[in-house]
Amino acid sequence: MQAIGSLSSTTLRSVAAEVATELPELVEHVVELIMEREEPYGARGAVLTGDLRRGVRTNLSAMLEVLSGSRTIGDVELSVPRSTGRRRARQGVPLETVLRAYRLAGQALMNALLSAAGQRSQEEMTAFLDVATVPLEVVDRYSQAVVEGYRQAESESRRRDAQRQQVMFEALLDGRGADPAVITEAASLLGLPASGPFVVMICTVDLDMRALSVARDTCAVYGFTAAWHTRGDREIGIVALKSAPVSRLLSILGSAATGRLGISAVFTSLRQVPDACRQAETALRTIPAEGQEVAWIDERLPESLLVASPELAERLTLTTLGGVLSLRQPERDVLLETLNAWYDNGRSAAAAASQLYCHRNTILNRLRQIEKLTARSLEDNHDLLAFYLALLALRLPSS
Numbered sequence: 001m002q003a004i005g006s007l008s009s010t011t012l013r014s015v016a017a018e019v020a021t022e023l024p025e026l027v028e029h030v031v032e033l034i035m036e037r038e039e040p041y042g043a044r045g046a047v048l049t050g051d052l053r054r055g056v057r058t059n060l061s062a063m064l065e066v067l068s069g070s071r072t073i074g075d076v077e078l079s080v081p082r083s084t085g086r087r088r089a090r091q092g093v094p095l096e097t098v099l100r101a102y103r104l105a106g107q108a109l110m111n112a113l114l115s116a117a118g119q120r121s122q123e124e125m126t127a128f129l130d131v132a133t134v135p136l137e138v139v140d141r142y143s144q145a146v147v148e149g150y151r152q153a154e155s156e157s158r159r160r161d162a163q164r165q166q167v168m169f170e171a172l173l174d175g176r177g178a179d180p181a182v183i184t185e186a187a188s189l190l191g192l193p194a195s196g197p198f199v200v201m202i203c204t205v206d207l208d209m210r211a212l213s214v215a216r217d218t219c220a221v222y223g224f225t226a227a228w229h230t231r232g233d234r235e236i237g238i239v240a241l242k243s244a245p246v247s248r249l250l251s252i253l254g255s256a257a258t259g260r261l262g263i264s265a266v267f268t269s270l271r272q273v274p275d276a277c278r279q280a281e282t283a284l285r286t287i288p289a290e291g292q293e294v295a296w297i298d299e300r301l302p303e304s305l306l307v308a309s310p311e312l313a314e315r316l317t318l319t320t321l322g323g324v325l326s327l328r329q330p331e332r333d334v335l336l337e338t339l340n341a342w343y344d345n346g347r348s349a350a351a352a353a354s355q356l357y358c359h360r361n362t363i364l365n366r367l368r369q370i371e372k373l374t375a376r377s378l379e380d381n382h383d384l385l386a387f388y389l390a391l392l393a394l395r396l397p398s399s
Helices: 006-021 023-037 049-067 075-091 095-118 122-130 133-173 180-190 210-221 246-256 270-284 301-308 310-325 329-344 349-356 360-374 381-395
Strands: 198-204 225-231 234-240 260-263 293-296
Touching: 006 023, 006 049, 006 095, 006 122, 006 133, 023 049, 023 095, 049 075, 049 095, 049 133, 075 095, 075 133, 095 122, 095 133, 133 180, 133 225, 133 234, 133 270, 180 270, 198 246, 198 270, 210 225, 210 234, 210 246, 234 270, 246 260, 246 293, 260 270, 270 293, 270 301, 301 310, 301 381, 310 329, 310 360, 310 381, 329 349, 329 360, 329 381, 349 360
Parallel strands: 260 293
Antiparallel strands: 198 234, 198 260, 225 234
């Protein structure tokens, strides 16, 4: 507070002590003002009249004690407004409402001080006016303490809620969603609807968290309700589709992708989260480690089968393409490129030749060489499937 002269200081203390003798009347006046103007206060609000009256009395009494000189503003004194702020935060009263109520109390206090000073001599009135900003400074400092207490309680509440949300998310991941009570609590805590459609999405968490931020922000910006949880180096989201088709979500995420993102099949109940999580993880593993791509399990089923059974995938590759893979690199790569181009172009030799800038007969000769090296036929359906899956396996990430 500002430095003040002897007469001004004495007058301020005397006036504050006089107002303190009329504290009950001042408290009732402030309570009436607040209840009249602020809806959360009163019989039907979050703050009952008795609670409001106690809060007003405690805070005005503390401020008057500071102004009368019996106390200074320190941590002990500021514990009063901090306590008020914490209590209102727990009651769910908006901070703006709390501050408006505090301003009303401050204005009433200032009016009471001016009224009392006005009954004094002209000299005392002048001395009081010289320090009239001091009560405002006290009210302002107490208001700041209210905000501090409110924010502190709000932060503690968010941490508790976040911990409960993470525990409940883990419960769903661990399969405890078979209990209807768990599903009900999980939906409430995580802000999800009680039933689907849902998808689970999993993205890798890189060092600067870009993929995480993009996935979360994209869902939020486009109105998809989602709950998120970090487990190891994976960020897991349960996304409520509501009436939107999954294709819309895929399109939105695909245009914003900055990392690897796997998405499960659509499901309807939170009890299916464990299976959906495995599907999303499998879809994620079909993307190269350096890729920036969205993989939906329903569009990656052959690849997903292969990454889900890496030993069988390796066995399939070796038994199907072993003869080609044993060649030296230049020849091996030419034959694999040719076979890939042939499949990518609907098994058309002419189209593959156009893609690879060679003659159609060159493609046919290479395909016959592959058949000879592998002892398989590109006219046999079983062998056609085996060749295709083996090529897919070669393209997939090794882990």
